[in-house]
Structure formats: structure tokens, C-alpha cells
Amino acid sequence: MKAEEISLLDISISVPTVPYDLGLKELKGVFDELGIYKYLTVLKGNVPVGLVYRDKVERYSSEKLIAGDIATTCCKLRNTSMKKEGLSGIFDLLPIDREPVIITDRKGTYLGVLTYDTLLHYVTHHREHMLPMMQRVHSSIGKKEYLCIFGLKNLDNFKKVFGTEKVESVQKIFIEDVKDFFEGEIMGVPEKGELWIMSSQLPAKESIKELFKEFHREYTLLFGEFQQVHIYGFCLDMSILDSEEKLYRLKDELRSRTAKIDGSVFIVHGLQPTLILHDPTKQKLITNIKKHILSDFKDIVEHVRSAPKDTWEYVLYDLFERYPYFELFYIMSEKGLQITNNIVNPKVDYFVAQGKKGSDRSEKPYFKQAFREGSFISDVYLSKATDDFCITVSERFTYEGKTYILAGDINFRQIHKLVKSFKETTV
Template identity: 35%
Template sequence: MKEIELSSLATGVPIIELSLGVKEALRTFEEYGIYDFLVVVKDNKPVGIVYKFDLINAQQRPNLIVGDLVHPVMKLKNVVIKSDELVYLLDFFNFSKSPILLIDKKGFYIGVLFYHVVLHHISLFKETAIPLFQKIRSLFGQDYYFYCFYIKSLKGFVEAYGTSAGESVQKILYEDIKNSIPGDISLSLEEKEVYVLSKHRVKEEDIRSLYEEFHKEFTLLYAEANPLYIRG
């Protein structure tokens, strides 16, 4: 199984000092030209991102600095993972798919992880085994949403109840998702994941209803079992 260092997926978005004033910051954006946001650093360590749009709107407030306009985002340490574990990176992106700052062991900035870049690399490694990922590659840049669901603690459940029971609860999850989210849906028993490619942007209440339905069905079948939790 191929191994991947997260830094190989990162984009080198330039940095900007937290203490810069608005006008100086806008000049920095003009120097780089193509970026909508820059990574804000303090003592060479990232604290968030600042958008050019926010700086433009703040031009009439000369006392502001970049630090007043910074957007905190998730930071993730650079590690080496197996290619089949790439899909778990998607769990770190929030609902709006904000970028993630990649840092080294000492907390210094390496680069930015973008959702669409991670998804692209997932498709490269999964498309040979899972047909849905072949379709994903043909739809980059179009208005589609990708969802991935899996059952936490499934391994312990399989050890207690057997492989057939494990596959059964995965199929329950698959059917619940199929009834909840319109689009192309694929169950991979090997990866123990359910994938959805949809034009429908799922709301938090839809996900909550899906989880509740799964737990209701699971409890009816395996009342004595420890609860299983859906992640997605």
C-alpha cells in the first residue's frame, strides 16, 4: 500500500504578518496577485487566514491590523499515512470546507490543505476499486457534493457478533443513506465505508435524522450490543 506524506498534498499559500496594517497587507496581496487569502503568522507560526475581501472592506478603518481580521481555521500536523486512509482526512474539514493549515512538529507553517485537492487524490487511489470514484474524476469543478460515512467501533462489533453481522449493519447504513440523500451511492465492504456523490447539499438536521434512523434499526436488531456510532 502506497504511503503519502500530507505535505505532498499541501499548497504553498504565502504568509503575511499578523501585525501588518490594512494598507500594507493589501500591498502584499497585490504582490502575490492570485490569492483570495493569505496565511497569517506570528513568530513564524500560523494563527489563521485573512481574506483580501475583508481587507478591502476595512480600508476606511486605519487602526486595524491583519490580526483583527484573521479567521481561525483548523491546524493539522504533517504525518505519513497510507493511501487508503486518505478518505479520513475529509473528516477534518468543516461543513463549509474551510482550508486546513498544515504544520510541522514544532508548529511551523508548511502549507494549506484544500478539500478539493484531497478529494482529487482520494479519487486517484480509489477509482480502480470503486466505480463511483471514476465518476468523481469526471465531475471536478461541477456543483456536486461528496459524502463519506463509516461506522466507528465496527471492528469490536465484528469480533463479538461475526463478519456477517458486521456486513449487515453496514448494509443498514447504506439503505438509510440511500433513503436520505439523493445521488450516486456506493458501499465498499472492503473499505467499510459508504460514499455518496450528490447535487444535494445535506443539512445538519438531515444528518441527525439519518443517524437517529440507523441507531433505531440497530437497537432493534442488536439490543444487547454496545452502541455503534456513525461518522461522516
């Protein structure tokens, strides 16, 4: 191999393997034992057939399933050597930004896995103009600093309609707007079309919203008939990260989450991740839907208040028939202690953690504000019960002279259904 070339195997990671016919129970045991891995490579003999993901395995319960049944097929690439500057071509040729690539030898035998982040990490470390910023990012792990990443959604569809030159125009508007609203050390990441910003300050929510508004105002003036390009972004609190691996894994997760949400979106990650949204065509509708939710919730509270206390959980369970968009309810005492278990909608088809009686919610905004002002509806945030975005509604009520707070969670996917099903004239 020539000195200026590198083997793909050298920049791949060694992901543990499991046999194709390994049962579901044993597969879960392997994930538990290995701990940090979010996916494993499935082999049939020595040949890789795909990757099996931890979150997907946890959703299944049938003991008849085997690893091969759950495996996700992904691209394979035979190990080869290439010049360092030629590695960037992999970004264009393979969907490595969406899924890892399996590396094999000439006979198809498994060697390792190449991921977007490991490839990006290597490429950027051999570009002199990007190296200082990457070092800055890595040196900030564990410190009270923030990494903000911004990009554009749906540029591929835009390019099909308007061509490369117009794409460059949109990107120029995007870059200038980001620089206008945010201070810090800024670096472009060409392979992803992203801007990375390192700052000692958490970005202000209003600045994010103003960026969204300004970009879409300029964009609409130029391409008003094509409303599919939106900004996505997320902010990482570097102080809660302890390794580069966790940084890369979290970036992948947040980038994936933003792709699933319509309109412009920004996730502020931290101990309580929150969501900032902007979709000009739906702002009024969303405001009206929130009013509708609060009205429904007052009716739910009245049903609880008028029922004997020992039947409250049963009453709330029955109310899912009338208000199916709620995923769970629970009640707190005037001290913020949960006095019921989480009452979960029986039609929910995803995992919901079982909150228990006695859990202390006294510092949560949905308790404090409802106790102080009577009612509360949150912004979108990441629920610990479902590991998905949701909003929480809560309201204070009295029963036999004592004060209680009823809270209900609505999964973000249900908000989307409400947006689609409600018209402004009927909300």
C-alpha cells in the same frame, strides 16, 4: 517513509504568507498583487496563527487594523506520513470541509495548507471505482457540460435523534430520488455524503422542484415530527471554468451559500446564477409576501411619477424610510438605459457596486418583461451589485409622455426577515 505512505506536505498547497503586524492597506495591496488567492496565511515569526480571507479584508476600512486582528483561527496538523487509505480519516477528525487545515513541522513552523478539495482529489484518485468519474469531471472543464452536486443538510442533528440506521434510510431515499429524476453519470462521494452527476444537459427547473417535493413527501411520511433534513445542490456550467482550482473554489463557495439558506435549495451557476427553493411550510406565505412587495412597489412608482423628474433620486432615497427592505433603486429609459445612478439604502451594511447612468439594461428580464407587460418580479438570482442573492422588482410608468422603468432590488436576507415578520393572516 514506507513506499505505500504519503506525507501530508506532499498533498498540501503553498499558500503565500503575510506577517502578523502587516497593516490593512498593505494587506489589501498583497491581495491585489497576488490576484487568485482568496486567503493568505498569517505568521507571527515562523509560526502560523491563522488565515486571513480576501472578502473579510475588503469589508474593513480602519487603517489601525493589522493582519493579526482579522485572521481566522483554524486547525493545525503536524506533518506526518500515513497510508493512502488512512487519509480518509482526516475528514472525520477535522472540520476540513468548513475550513482549511494548516500543516506545520515538529517545531510548529508553517509548511503549507491542506484543503478539503485537494485531500478529496487525492483520495478519490486512489480509489479505483471513483477514479473514472473524477477524470470525467476534470476532462469536462471548458466544455459545454454540467456537473450537478446533491447532498443533505442537517444529518448530524438527525443522527443524534434517530441514530445511524435511520440516517442510512434517509440517504437511501435521497439517492433513489435523485437517480429517478436525473440522467447522467452518477458517482457517490462518501466523505461528503454527496452525489455528483455529469451530464450534457442543464437540469430542468421543474425536475429540481419535483425532486424536492418527492423527497420531502417520503421523508415526512417516515419522520414527520423532525423537519430539519433538506436537500441542497448546485449545478456548475463547466464551459465557463478554465482550471481545476477554479472548479474546487467555486464548489466551496456554492456549498457554503446553500448552507446559509433555509429549506431545500439548488443553485444553478452560470453567467446569471439563479436559486431554486423549496420549503413546504412557507410556500403560501412567500407567495403572499410577493404580492405585498408588488403592492408596495406600486406605491413607490406613484411617488416617483408625481414628483419632478430632477428630484426622482431624492424621492427614492427618502422612500427607504418607508420601505427599508429594499437595498437599492434605479430608473431606466424606454430603451433600457439606466438614467439614474443606483440609489442605495443608507442602512445597508454590506458592499453594493455603484451602477451608473448610461448602463445598458435592455436585455435584462426585469426591463424587457416590465416594458412589455407592465410589471415584473424575478426569481432569486445572484446580484452583481452585492455578490449575494436577491430578487428584482420592476414596473413601467409614464411621465410627460415618455416611458420609464423603475427597478428595485431586495436582498435575500431581507426576504427571510419578511417571512419571519409577516403572518399569513396579516399579509
